[in-house]
Amino acid sequence: MYTTESPTYKTALEHYHAGRLVEAEETCRQVLQQQPNCVEALNLLGVMAYRSNNLEESISYYQSLLALMPNYHKAHNNLGNVFYKQGKLEEAITSYQQALALMPNYPEAHNNLGNVLHQQGKLEEAVKSYQKALGFKPSYSGAYNNLGLVLRRTRSVRGSNYLLSTSSSPETKLS
Numbered sequence: 538m539y540t541t542e543s544p545t546y547k548t549a550l551e552h553y554h555a556g557r558l559v560e561a562e563e564t565c566r567q568v569l570q571q572q573p574n575c576v577e578a579l580n581l582l583g584v585m586a587y588r589s590n591n592l593e594e595s596i597s598y599y600q601s602l603l604a605l606m607p608n609y610h611k612a613h614n615n616l617g618n619v620f621y622k623q624g625k626l627e628e629a630i631t632s633y634q635q636a637l638a639l640m641p642n643y644p645e646a647h648n649n650l651g652n653v654l655h656q657q658g659k660l661e662e663a664v665k666s667y668q669k670a671l672g673f674k675p676s677y678s679g680a681y682n683n684l685g686l687v688l689r690r691t692r693s694v695r696g697s698n699y700l701l702s703t704s705s706s707p708e709t710k711l712s
Contacts (some may be wrong), residue, residue, distance in 0.1 A: 543568070546577050558585055576606045580615070587619055595619045610640040617649055629653050644674035648683060664686050681687050 545568050552561035562585055565578040572578075583598035599616040602609060621638030633650040636643055651666030667684035670677055 540692075543575075545571075546575070549578065549581060553581060553585065558589075561585065576612075579605075580609075580623060581605050583615055583619075584610070587615070587622070590647050592619050592623055610636045610643055610646070613639065614646045614649060617646070619654075621649065621653055626653050626657060630699050642673045644670040644677055644680065647673070648677065648680045649681070651683055651687075655680055655683065659661060660691050664691075696707065 545564065549561050549564035549568065552558070552564055556590070559615050560581065565585075566579040568575050579598050579602040583602065585596045586592070586595035586598060592711075596616065596619050599612050599619065602612045603616070606612070613632050613636035617629045617636065620626075620629035620632055630650065630653050633646050636646040636672065637650070640646070647666045647670035651663045651670065654660075654663035654666060664684060664687055667687065668681045670680040671684070
């Protein structure tokens with residue numbers, strides 16, 4: 538199996554990070570021709586399909602990846618993002634919860650779960666998810682922003698005090 542140490546996969550990542558998405562996709566496909574079970578290439582293809590709004594294709598890549606490596610927490614989180622973008626909130630929740638079952642201290646999955654709960658109007662649960670994300674990654678500005686949006690919606694003085702007490706980090710920016 539190719540790993541993140543593979544020169545071919547590294548080339549695909551370099552193309553991706555440089556914005557050369559066509560080259561990144563071609564390189565990932567080359568990797569998969571040589572090694573069909575390369576989960577890193579499947580994940581990167583899933584990310585690129587998601588960002589290109591090819592959501593069904595993205596789901597296919599993540600499902601193929603998870604068939605090979607069911608305990609890959611990032612793939613569960615990424616699949617949740619696809620479902621969230623499609624408006625399939627229950628499927629998104631399931632994917633985020635699977636990611637968190639595998640990696641309980643995964644701040645991005647806590648944040649993403651909070652976003653779904655917020656959209657469903659489950660504001661208390663959303664606040665808890667954002668707070669967990671911040672507990673694991675105190676400088677997570679996206680989680681601060683999302684928490685602030687929920688607290689503003691609930692007009693929570695107690696929650697506002699929480700934000701003020703935890704925003705002393707210079708990396709933290711509230712909008």
